[in-house]
Amino acid sequence: MHRFSKMFTVGAVANFIMVTTAITAFADGTWSKAAPFPEPAEEVLGSAANGKIYVFAGLIPHWRPKGLVYEFNPVDDTWTKKKQMALPSHHVAFTQLGGKIYAFGGFVLPKVGQPSWVPINNAWRYDPTDDTWTALAPMPTSRGAAAAAAANGKIYVVGGVVTPSGSNVTAVSPDQPHSSVGTLEEYDPISDTWKELRPMPTARNHLLLGAVDGKLYAIGGRLSSAFIGLASDTSVVEEYDPAKDLWRVRARMPTERSSLAGGVVNGKIYVAGGEFQDARMSATFRAFESYDPAKNAWTTLPSMAVARHGMAGGVVGDTLHFVSGDVQSSGTGLDVSSPSHDVFTVDH
Incomplete structure (x- = not known):
């Protein structure tokens, strides 16, 4: 490991703490810092389109969705705030196809009663060019904390959290019955059908889905409950072949975790961050690992500078961007959101 002499400073928004970080090069690539996120939040979500990074959603106290939309231009290292999401919601599944960004499901607040998570089946297409949202045919299943990816011209949405079928339970909360699902639904953007x-x-739920060579890889996530303090994390990796409509188990991720971010570069899936809780500890991860489907093997890479969960991830060319999120696992009752914008450039 060696360090470059170029240094730069990132300011923490809430308390004006200044952090100085060097650009650091490793055999696998280079970590650096980009312009900090202007509106730090937990549970932000990311995607990339047309050479730019987009950050969506976010939560504020009492589970109120922020509905953020920000655009990052890597060329001039600047953020631009866009119009709010058409339906402010959280734990939405985002992915990109053909220069458009697609958003599926998530949770909203109930119209009356105590704050909780109401699963929705809304589907949207966001056009970054003109900053507009178009409603699509709704998903067959209302769910949040699912994951989405595009492959072979179709979009796949997998996993998530639902309320019990046949019950009068309409919202997800720590003290109400709810469950994780393995539901997989395919969206055809041409016919607008599921x-x-x-x-x-x-x-x-709270898993990552990556697509490589026409196959899907469901990585990590949270078992049982939607809430980290009640659930168990997993390191399970499962591969789906759309041509055969079959799943198989692959090599486990080195670090079991949920609420993680990542992306695909050069046929490998990169996974960063995440969170964990049990009776002894509440933590976020700096862990950064890559999965090579061709070899069915994981590589442990140099960690992120700032551990966090619920951050946005996106890929432009050979760079992975990891934006904002919380530096502590959920449930502290404190503002622990980070403006950090970490960039990993993959070596060829």
């Missing part, structure tokens, strides 16, 4: 496929073997 098809239900073979469910994922390991029902989970």
Whole structure:
């Protein structure tokens, strides 16, 4: 490991603490810092389109969705605030196809009563060019904390959290019955139609979904409950082949975790951050690992500078961007959101 002499400073928004970080190069790539996120928040979500990074959603106290939309231009290292999401919601599944960004499901607040998470089946297409949202055919299943990815011209949404079928429970909360699902649904953007496929073997939420060579890889996540203090994290990796409508188990991720971010570069899936809780500890991860589907093997990479969960991830070219999120696991009751914008450039 060696360090470059170029240094730069990032200011923490809330308390004006200044952090100085060097650009650091490793055999696998280079970590650096980009312009900090202007409006730090937990549970932000990311995607990339047309050479830019987009950050969506965010939560404020009492589970109120922020509905953020920000655009980052890597060329001039600047953020631009866009119009709010058409439907402010949280734990939405985002992915990109054909220069457009697609958003599926998530949670909203109930119209009356105590704050909780109401699963929705809304589907949207966001056009970054003119900053507009278009409503699409709704998902067959209302769910939040699912994951989405595009492959072979179709979009796949997998996993998530639902309320019990046949019950009068309408919202997800720590003291109400709810469950994770392995539900897999395919969206055709040309016909604006949905098809239900073979469910994922390991029902989970807060997972990552990556697509490589036409196949999907469901990585990590949270078992059982939607809430980290009540659930168990997993390191399970399962591969889905759309051509055969079949799943198989692959090599486990080195670090079991949920609420993670990542992306695909050069046929490998990169996974960063996440959170964990049990009776002894409440923590976020700096962990950064890559999965090579061709070798069915994981590589542990140099960690992120700032550990956090619920951050946005996106890929432009050979760079992975990890934006904002919380530096502590959920439930502190404190503002622990970070403006940090970490960039990893993959070596060729």
